[in-house]
Amino acid sequence: ASSGIVVSFGEMLIDFVPTVAGVSLAEAPGFLKAPGGAPANVAIAVARLGGHCAFVGKLGDDEFGRMLVAILRENGVDYSGVTLDSGARTALAFVTLRADGEREFMFYRNPSADMLLTEAELNLDLIRKAAVFHYGSISLITEPCRSAHLKAMEVAKQAGALLSYDPNLRLPLWPSAREAREKILSIWDQADIIKVSDVELEFLTGEDSVEDEVAMKLWRPNLTLLLVTLGEKGCKYYTKDFHGSVESFFVKQVDTTGAGDAFVGALLGKIIEDRSALQDEEKLKELLRFANACGAITTTKKGAIPALPNLAEVLQLIE
Ligand code: ADP
Numbered sequence: 590a591s592s593g594i595v596v597s598f599g600e601m602l603i604d605f606v607p608t609v610a611g612v613s614l615a616e617a618p619g620f621l622k623a624p625g626g627a628p629a630n631v632a633i634a635v636a637r638l639g640g641h642c643a644f645v646g647k648l649g650d651d652e653f654g655r656m657l658v659a660i661l662r663e664n665g666v667d668y669s670g671v672t673l674d675s676g677a678r679t680a681l682a683f684v685t686l687r688a689d690g691e692r693e694f695m696f697y698r699n700p701s702a703d704m705l706l707t708e709a710e711l712n713l714d715l716i717r718k719a720a721v722f723h724y725g726s727i728s729l730i731t732e733p734c735r736s737a738h739l740k741a742m743e744v745a746k747q748a749g750a751l752l753s754y755d756p757n758l759r760l761p762l763w764p765s766a767r768e769a770r771e772k773i774l775s776i777w778d779q780a781d782i783i784k785v786s787d788v789e790l791e792f793l794t795g796e797d798s799v800e801d802e803v804a805m806k807l808w809r810p811n812l813t814l815l816l817v818t819l820g821e822k823g824c825k826y827y828t829k830d831f832h833g834s835v836e837s838f839f840v841k842q843v844d845t846t847g848a849g850d851a852f853v854g855a856l857l858g859k860i861i862e863d864r865s866a867l868q869d870e871e872k873l874k875e876l877l878r879f880a881n882a883c884g885a886i887t888t889t890k891k892g893a894i895p896a897l898p899n900l901a902e903v904l905q906l907i908e
Pocket residue numbers: 786787817818819820821822823824837838839840842845846847848849850852880881882883884885886888
């Protein structure tokens with residue numbers, strides 16, 4: 590864990606976004622190809638801010654997979670943990686931007702390459718270098734990637750990594766809401782750091798409030814840091830010794846895609862620099878101000894990866 594890298598595990602895909610908002614997929618005059626997938630967004634967020642990061646996952650050895658590898662490379666993300674498989678197809682998502690600005694997703698996962706990652710394909714030497722190992726929950730849905738995911742977590746933990754979990758609920762991908770809740774919570778106890786959105790907090794607890802009592806239902810004795818993001822209102826933090834909230838920055842929101850991933854990337858990049866922020870409330874608040882700024886900037890531009898900020902942009906907003 591001494592080399593201090595963030596290793597992010599899971600899906601990477603291409604979002605096809607109609608060039609015109611408020612039309613159905615069939616009526617779209619054309620599509621923009623936007624690279625995405627929450628764990629990949631997090632990896633690129635870390636790298637764009639100057640941190641060391643690797644992405645672990647599986648892509649089809651097709652036009653789309655090669656495009657995604659190029660994006661990781663151009664952004665300075667270590668892709669030695671990416672398996673390219675000529676027998677598999679890269680995951681695709683078709684995103685409709687409704688006239689009210691909300692997004693609707695349709696996925697090509699039949700199965701897609703990310704779901705076919707096996708334990709044997711894991712680059713364990715890379716995973717053992719993680720100071721922080723980050724993952725979502727989409728890779729828990731089906732085998733074989735479920736076993737690969739659990740194995741990677743175990744190897745990272747044994748090598749001394751902090752485990753970081755953002756369940757990143759994409760309900761339409763799950764067979765049922767019940768299964769989503771059960772499988773997401775089944776690996777809750779292993780994590781050191783968990784970030785949920787306000788929507789996920791309500792979904793996982795079955796409550797319709799984000800009060801501290803509700804967040805505490807997601808607290809576990811082994812947890813070091815629990816974060817709840819609140820969109821434009823910033824975030825709340827909980828540790829065993831202290832809790833509170835940190836406001837975000839005022840920005841002109843255009844598209845919220847990737848804001849949560851930017852927030853997580855900023856947080857993890859800072860934690861590999863200085864783990865003591867997890868025990869020191871003043872340091873943690875400073876760090877979360879930084880993470881909020883990264884999330885805020887990401888909402889000012891379209892898409893996820895193109896909108897992720899560099900360090901200069903964040904410092905300009907903060908100072
Ligand atoms: P997710 O993308 O997971 O739904 P949020 O929308 O809560 O996550 O955004 C993550 C973080 O990004 C927030 O905690 C906040 O710091 C920042 N953020 C998101 N939307 C805005 C906004 N409109 N103005 C300022 N900050 C924002």
